[in-house]
Amino acid sequence: GQQVMQIPQYQHVQEGEDFTTYCNSSTTLSNIQWYKQRPGGHPVFLIQLVKSGEVKKQKRLTFQFGEAKKNSSLHITATQTTDVGTYFCAGDYGGSQGNLIFGKGTKLSVKP
């Protein structure tokens, strides 16, 4: 079935270092969404990428969608302690329902 693979599962960084998480699908996506979940909290929407090769930036966060619309990445420049949490990608395969297939997430810890 449809599956979204996300790596790495965990990432420990020193404050100020960069961080990247990657998502990959075996089949073409209609769009991909990214969510952040703080410890003990609920997932919160960050961004949606729709177009092939799309790149979007939110302050220190850069999101990319691959040319084939099968992979995506989230890059954080100069991490801060406020970036701590789990980052999920969620693939939409274009069904009329709008169901999302979530990756297993990358848990980011930042050492001050």
Add this chain to the structure above:
Amino acid sequence: NAGVTQTPKFQVLKTGQSMTLQCAQDMNHEYMSWYRQDPGMGLRLIHYSVGAGITDQGEVPNGYNVSRSTTEDFPLRLLSAAPSQTSVYFCASSPVGDEQFFGPGTRLTVL
């Protein structure tokens, strides 16, 4: 706007008991869904609905029932709780195909 609300926040059940997790949204969203989140497993879709009177199964529907009698409410019923259903449950709503808004979650333990 309260957004998406869920009750209860915490629940402990004994094996075999039944209960209903409540979910409500005040954003007039067509799409509502239930996920369970287990360590290392991400979010897995249990059931979803694209409008009042319409529900369908997701990836892990066994042991759960849903109904959607109104646009606002989407309760999740556990028919006979099992320890394997110990998890954190999130309800979400959205316009179809758009960003999903999640509730605060229900932490369920089945003994």
